[in-house]
Amino acid sequence: xxxxxxxxxxxxxxxxxxxxxxxxxxxxxxxxxxxxxxxxxxxxxxxxxxxxxxxxxxxxxxxxxxxxxxxxxxxxxxxxxxxxxxxxxxxxxxxxxxxxxxxxxxxxxxxxxxxxxxxxxxxxxxxxxxxxxxxxxxxxxxxxxxxxxxxxxxxxxxxxxxxxxxxxxxxxxxxxxxxxxxxxxxxxxxxxxxxxxxxxxxxxxxxxxxxxxxxxxxxxxxxxxxxxxxxxxxxxxxxxxxxxxxxxxxxxxxxxxxxxxxxxxxxxxxxxxxxxxxxxxxxxx
Amino acid sequence: xxxxxxxxxxxxxxxxxxxxxxxxxxxxxxxxxxxxxxxxxxxxxxxxxxxxxxxxxxxxxxxxxxxxxxxxxxxxxxxxxxxxxxxxxxxxxxxxxxxxxxxxxxxxxxxxxxxxxxxxxxxxxxxxxxxxxxxxxxxxxxxxxxxxxxxxxxxxxxxxxxxxxxxxxxxxxxxxxxxxxxxxxxxxxxxxxxxxxxxxxxxxxxxxxxxxxxxxxxxxxxxxxxxxxxxxxxxxxxxxxxxxxxxxxxxxxxxxxxxxxxxxxxxxxxxxxxxxxxxxxxxxxxxxxxxxxxxxxxxxxxxxxxxxxxxxxxxxxxxxxxxxxxxxxxxxxxxxxxxxxx
Numbered sequence: 001x002x003x004x005x006x007x008x009x010x011x012x013x014x015x016x017x018x019x020x021x022x023x024x025x026x027x028x029x030x031x032x033x034x035x036x037x038x039x040x041x042x043x044x045x046x047x048x049x050x051x052x053x054x055x056x057x058x059x060x061x062x063x064x065x066x067x068x069x070x071x072x073x074x075x076x077x078x079x080x081x082x083x084x085x086x087x088x089x090x091x092x093x094x095x096x097x098x099x100x101x102x103x104x105x106x107x108x109x110x111x112x113x114x115x116x117x118x119x120x121x122x123x124x125x126x127x128x129x130x131x132x133x134x135x136x137x138x139x140x141x142x143x144x145x146x147x148x149x150x151x152x153x154x155x156x157x158x159x160x161x162x163x164x165x166x167x168x169x170x171x172x173x174x175x176x177x178x179x180x181x182x183x184x185x186x187x188x189x190x191x192x193x194x195x196x197x198x199x200x201x202x203x204x205x206x207x208x209x210x211x212x213x214x215x216x217x218x219x220x221x222x223x224x225x226x227x228x229x230x231x232x233x234x235x236x237x238x239x240x241x242x243x244x245x246x247x248x249x250x251x252x253x254x255x256x257x258x259x260x261x262x263x264x265x266x267x268x269x270x271x272x273x274x275x276x277x278x279x280x281x282x283x284x285x
Numbered sequence: 286x287x288x289x290x291x292x293x294x295x296x297x298x299x300x301x302x303x304x305x306x307x308x309x310x311x312x313x314x315x316x317x318x319x320x321x322x323x324x325x326x327x328x329x330x331x332x333x334x335x336x337x338x339x340x341x342x343x344x345x346x347x348x349x350x351x352x353x354x355x356x357x358x359x360x361x362x363x364x365x366x367x368x369x370x371x372x373x374x375x376x377x378x379x380x381x382x383x384x385x386x387x388x389x390x391x392x393x394x395x396x397x398x399x400x401x402x403x404x405x406x407x408x409x410x411x412x413x414x415x416x417x418x419x420x421x422x423x424x425x426x427x428x429x430x431x432x433x434x435x436x437x438x439x440x441x442x443x444x445x446x447x448x449x450x451x452x453x454x455x456x457x458x459x460x461x462x463x464x465x466x467x468x469x470x471x472x473x474x475x476x477x478x479x480x481x482x483x484x485x486x487x488x489x490x491x492x493x494x495x496x497x498x499x500x501x502x503x504x505x506x507x508x509x510x511x512x513x514x515x516x517x518x519x520x521x522x523x524x525x526x527x528x529x530x531x532x533x534x535x536x537x538x539x540x541x542x543x544x545x546x547x548x549x550x551x552x553x554x555x556x557x558x559x560x561x562x563x564x565x566x567x568x569x570x571x572x573x574x575x576x577x578x579x580x581x582x583x584x585x586x587x588x589x590x591x592x593x594x595x596x597x598x599x600x601x602x603x604x605x606x607x608x609x610x611x612x613x614x615x616x617x618x619x620x621x622x623x624x625x626x627x
Contacts, residue, residue: 145497228482230481230483246358
């Protein structure tokens, strides 16, 4: 992700096989500026119309904190679930040949393609106490729809492709010979897995985790139908932003948004650093 | 189930897109186009009313007029107008939302509500209960909503105009019955303790109650309750009318800040005026809104509206501005009743 310049130190003009680097860089900067930085700057600017004290008062309000905790907590759990099961899915898709494999491979991307509101409505219909799955869980005393558990499920759903799609290519490149070598050197299966396979996959897995997490934190459409939206219990931070907007409180809404942005950015940065460390440590690119 | 949901969604999407496509293709033939920014449960009403008005206007002036309607949550709709949507008229769920537009943009005069008769509310509605057939929890009045084991479905007053009427109706009832604001507050608080899901809008709550089977009673606009029964079958649900409820007055207004520039002020005003005509009132009644003038309307049609004691927001709460500030603003009573430990 942050490769390239990092290894060589900062050098802007580097002999390249591609001509027109200056033009390409200019385009990149302009494009990123227009598409990413400008909207974010507008967000921060709008927030800046409040003083620091006011911003702090808004984001440390008990209800906002509860919503932030819920959003980040459920996003973390969902991303962790995806890391485990997404890895499994990728493993099966890469290492085994079975009828319908291509179909399943395509199905992985569906959560990307589906409008999130549709996903939310479908999941709610399934997990509501009278839905197909909810009906089975209800007698066990397990409530999914309209609880934080429902939020986790919605976020797991929308985050799945990130882990599978980042891990898959690395798994494909992974030399079977190294695994065989470790086996001939006397390693057991789980040792091979823990010492050889996982470390190589770790950077990709972390990237997938980070992407799934980042996507889940800001998710609104799929969650809003299944969450229940009860303040302090199942109210996600993006809903609170929508509520602030309903109150015509633009600055308050952007204050929460900026807090989410800052938190997400910090977490992604930390994950990036861990990843960079992992790459250096295990020397796999 | 999933399939029927997706099929229903598809038809709904098609249904929503159709008027847009029609409006786009026919726009060229029309001389005048008006944009009516409205809220969610008026879809059926304005669909019928717009063609009636177009006919009336063509007969009267020879001009063709086409009215496009945008629907959504009332607060969200107000915000799109504030953000620059070129509405000729707004027909929203609450006076507070139109007040917000007037305040934020100066596109409406502050006294907009005095421009049309009856507080600029050409039709009214009220809040009733929708229960499952046979009324298994025996719900008759507001007090029954806070009994043990009763789950109540209402949208979130912070995101839904209709839900604010629900909340204020309960409050008004409790204050009269128990005599003080503190007791009313305690009542509303325990009512919301019985709410397992707060959807963001009225239609969402109807879905939660009717399709997902959650809750024992849905607090709904009277017209929404009727539509739900029409849509989902009288064999599944019935309407319970409480002893007292609130007179919900969804107001209408011309937005001169937009119409003056477009030259549509006269026709926009006529469009809203016609709502008060016998024809307009009849269409409102047919779509389950209570007409403000009943002369000339078939009494058989009026039979669908049961007699109920109604109080107004002006009587009980001193108007929308005050109610909004006290109950629904940030940190207001509604926010407080959800605080843990309260």
